[in-house]
Amino acid sequence: MAPKPRVVQAFRSMKEIGISEEKVKPVLKKLLMLYDKNWELIESENYRVLADAIFEEEDSKVSDPKKGKTCDQEESIDDEGPMTDEFVRPLKRTRLKTQEGLASSSHPIGSSDVAETFLKEPKVEDELLKSNVGNMRAEIMPASPGPVSIQHPSSVPALSDHSGRDKGKQIVEPTPNYKGKEPMSPHVPSKGTGPERVSVALRIKDLAPEPSIIPNKCVPATHALIIPKEEPFTDDIQQDEVPIAVIHPDSLSRRDFPVGDFSTEESNWQEPPESLHAAEIAGAGASASVSEMHTSCELATVPDEIPSALEIASSPSREEGNEMLALDVSKKSPARDARDAEKIEGNGCVVGRLLNGSFNNHCSANGSVDDAGGEGLVVAPQRQLTPNELRCLHDANDITKGEENVEIPWVNETNKESPLSFQYISENLVFQNACVSFSLFRIGDERCCPTCLGDCLLSQKPCACACQAGGNFAYTPAGIIKEDFLEECISMTRDPQKQCLLNCTECPLERSKTDDFPEPCKGHLKRKVIKECWSKCGCNKQCGNRVVQRGVNCKLQVFLTPDGRGWGLRTLEKLPKGAFVCEFVGEILTISELYARNREKHTSPVLLDAYWGLKGVPKDEKALCLDATCYGNVARFINHRCLDANLIEIPVEVETPDLHYYHLAFFTTRDVHALEELTWDYGIDFDDLDHPVKTFQCRCGSKFCRNMKRPTSKYFEK
Numbered sequence: 001m002a003p004k005p006r007v008v009q010a011f012r013s014m015k016e017i018g019i020s021e022e023k024v025k026p027v028l029k030k031l032l033m034l035y036d037k038n039w040e041l042i043e044s045e046n047y048r049v050l051a052d053a054i055f056e057e058e059d060s061k062v063s064d065p066k067k068g069k070t071c072d073q074e075e076s077i078d079d080e081g082p083m084t085d086e087f088v089r090p091l092k093r094t095r096l097k098t099q100e101g102l103a104s105s106s107h108p109i110g111s112s113d114v115a116e117t118f119l120k121e122p123k124v125e126d127e128l129l130k131s132n133v134g135n136m137r138a139e140i141m142p143a144s145p146g147p148v149s150i151q152h153p154s155s156v157p158a159l160s161d162h163s164g165r166d167k168g169k170q171i172v173e174p175t176p177n178y179k180g181k182e183p184m185s186p187h188v189p190s191k192g193t194g195p196e197r198v199s200v201a202l203r204i205k206d207l208a209p210e211p212s213i214i215p216n217k218c219v220p221a222t223h224a225l226i227i228p229k230e231e232p233f234t235d236d237i238q239q240d241e242v243p244i245a246v247i248h249p250d251s252l253s254r255r256d257f258p259v260g261d262f263s264t265e266e267s268n269w270q271e272p273p274e275s276l277h278a279a280e281i282a283g284a285g286a287s288a289s290v291s292e293m294h295t296s297c298e299l300a301t302v303p304d305e306i307p308s309a310l311e312i313a314s315s316p317s318r319e320e321g322n323e324m325l326a327l328d329v330s331k332k333s334p335a336r337d338a339r340d341a342e343k344i345e346g347n348g349c350v351v352g353r354l355l356n357g358s359f360n361n362h363c364s365a366n367g368s369v370d371d372a373g374g375e376g377l378v379v380a381p382q383r384q385l386t387p388n389e390l391r392c393l394h395d396a397n398d399i400t401k402g403e404e405n406v407e408i409p410w411v412n413e414t415n416k417e418s419p420l421s422f423q424y425i426s427e428n429l430v431f432q433n434a435c436v437s438f439s440l441f442r443i444g445d446e447r448c449c450p451t452c453l454g455d456c457l458l459s460q461k462p463c464a465c466a467c468q469a470g471g472n473f474a475y476t477p478a479g480i481i482k483e484d485f486l487e488e489c490i491s492m493t494r495d496p497q498k499q500c501l502l503n504c505t506e507c508p509l510e511r512s513k514t515d516d517f518p519e520p521c522k523g524h525l526k527r528k529v530i531k532e533c534w535s536k537c538g539c540n541k542q543c544g545n546r547v548v549q550r551g552v553n554c555k556l557q558v559f560l561t562p563d564g565r566g567w568g569l570r571t572l573e574k575l576p577k578g579a580f581v582c583e584f585v586g587e588i589l590t591i592s593e594l595y596a597r598n599r600e601k602h603t604s605p606v607l608l609d610a611y612w613g614l615k616g617v618p619k620d621e622k623a624l625c626l627d628a629t630c631y632g633n634v635a636r637f638i639n640h641r642c643l644d645a646n647l648i649e650i651p652v653e654v655e656t657p658d659l660h661y662y663h664l665a666f667f668t669t670r671d672v673h674a675l676e677e678l679t680w681d682y683g684i685d686f687d688d689l690d691h692p693v694k695t696f697q698c699r700c701g702s703k704f705c706r707n708m709k710r711p712t713s714k715y716f717e718k
C-alpha cells in the first residue's frame, strides 16, 4: 500500500534536511502512535518534533551501538526512493574511551587499532565560526619551550575519580612565572556582546511540542525514546505511548553537581540565583572517522554540511529576542543521564532550570511561565540558527558536551550572557598544514616500556620511560607532580636567575612576519618536559605515569568574572599542589597559519616552541602552536595572572617523541581552595607591541602585575 500523502510529505521534508527515509520511517511511526495520529503536532514547525526525535534516536544508537537499527527500519515503505545525505554525527572524544582498552598489555603491539586511537577525523573549520568569535580578543599565550628532564618517579595512585568515568586524577603543583616569552592566550570575550553571539542556553534534552498544542497536563511522563512496536508502518496506528522528544521536567534528575559536594569545608559556593541560559546541541559536527595510522585530523578538509539538518528545529517565524533553540539533544554518556531541565516558553525563551529540586523561572517574553513543580514541558524555540551557531551552543550543565570525563558547567551570576561560541574538543586537532603524525613504528622499544606490567611507578627498577625522564617519573603515586620537579618547573619559568632562553637560528615566529629580513629570534623559554607512558608500553591505563592522557578529572566550573576579565575557570574542590587540572587543547596550526589568522585578530594561541632553540630550524609545517579560539577545551577560559598564578603549563610527551609536537598541561603551583579561580601566566610581554597577537589591559590583581608598570595603564602605580 502506498504511503499516504502526509507520510510522503514527512519523508520529503526530512529529506530536504538530509535525513533519509529509512531513518524517518520508524520514528515517524512511533510519533504517530504517541501522538495518537495527531499529524498537526508532527507537522508543526516544519516537522520539528519529528526531526528532533530522529536525532535523539540516532544519539541513543551512538551511546548504545548494540541498538543498531530498529526493527522498524527493516520494514519497507514503497513510495519515494531512498534518501541520501544523512546527517553526520558530531565528533566524539575517543581518547579515553578507546585507550582504556588499548593500554592493556594483551593488546597486540603494532595493532593499527592502537595507532588509530589518537587519530581523529577533524571537524570542519569554518569561517562562520570564526566570525562568531569576532569579538574575542586574540593574544598569544605563553609558549612553552623547553627541554626535557624529568625526575624521579614515585608512586602511583590516581586521584579522585569524581565522575567515575575515568580515574586517576592528580595533583600537581608548580610555581610558574616568567617573562619575555611568547605566551599565548586564548581569546576572550568581552562582556558578552558579540554581534553574532547566540545567547543560547537550553538544556535541551528533550524537546517537546509547543505548549499551546499539547497542554502540560496531557503529557505523560517521558522517556527519551520509545521502543517501537513491530507493526506494519501506517499512519493509522493508534497508540498511547509517551511522546518522543517530550520531556517531563520531573523526570529529569536533579543535578547535584556543584552544591554541597565540595571536598573542602572552605567551600562557600552557592547555587547561582538565576537560571542560566544553556544550550546543548548535538548533531552538529563531523563524524569521527579514523583513518590511517597517522594522526591527523584536518579541520580544514571536512565538509561542513551536516549541521543543516538541525535547522529544522527552529521556526522560521522568529520574534526578536527568541534566540533559543530547542533541539532535543540526546544523551552522550551515562553521566548525562542525570540532568537539569530548562523550560522554554512558547516563544522560545529559556524559562527555568531545575536546580536542587526546584524550578527557577526566568525569562519569559510573554510573561507566562509554568512553574508547576516541574509539570511543564521543555519546548523548543524558534530562531533559525545557522549550523555554526548550533554547533557552538553551550549547555550550562556541561560546556564540554560530553567530551570530557567530567561535566563542566558554566554559570553567570552577573548577567544573562552566555559564553561565546566555540566548538568544544578534548583533543588537539590539526587544522590543515601542521605535520603531526605518530605511529607505533616510530617508537622504538628504548623509548617505551613494553615489558612493564600494571603500574610503572611501583616498579623497583626504572623503566625505559623513566630513564628518558632522567631516571625518575615526574608523578607521585598520588598522581601529582613531585615537589622537586614542580619547583624546578616553576623557577625555570618565574625566576629570572633560572630562566634559560633558547634562540633559534632562524625563528619561525620572525620568519612568519617576513621572509625577507626576519629579525633575530627573541628566545624561547627552556622547560622541563614530562614523558608519559603510552600505548606501546606494557603498563596499564591506570599506570601512575599516565596522568595527562587520562584527561580532566577534577570538578571545574566556567564562570563570568565580576571584574571585567570575561569568563574564567575555577575549581569547585580543593586541589593539592601539583595536581593536573587540564590540558590546553586547540587546533594545531603552523606558525604561518597562526599569522594568517592573527591578521583577523581572532586567535588565542599557545606556541609549542619548547624545542625550537634545540632542534635547529623547524620547518614551517613543524613550527606549531595551538589555537583555541574556534576549537578548544576548557583551558581557553583560564585567565592570565602575572607571575604568581596558581597554574603552570608543562610540556608533556605522550604519543610521539617528535619534539615539535607535545601536549601542554596545566598543574597547580600550590594548594588551591575550592571556588578559587584558576590562572596562569600567559607570559605576555605587555610592552611588546610587535607581538603577533593583541594583548590586553591586565587586571590580574597580582602585586607582580607587569602591566601595572606601564605608564599608560590605569593600574600604573605612581
Ligand SMILES: C[S@@+](CC[C@H](N)C(=O)[O-])C[C@H]1O[C@@H](n2cnc3c(N)ncnc32)[C@H](O)[C@@H]1O
Pocket (backbone or CB within 6 Å): 137, 138, 139, 185, 186, 187, 188, 189, 190, 564, 565, 566, 567, 568, 604, 635, 636, 637, 638, 639, 640, 641, 695, 696, 697, 698, 699, 700, 701
Ligand atoms: C584565554 S582567554 C581567557 C578567557 C576569557 N576571559 C574569556 O572570557 O573567554 C584570554 C582573554 O581573557 C582576558 N583576560 C585574561 N586574563 C586577563 C587579565 N588578567 N586581565 C584582563 N583580561 C584578561 C583577555 O581578554 C584575554 O584576551
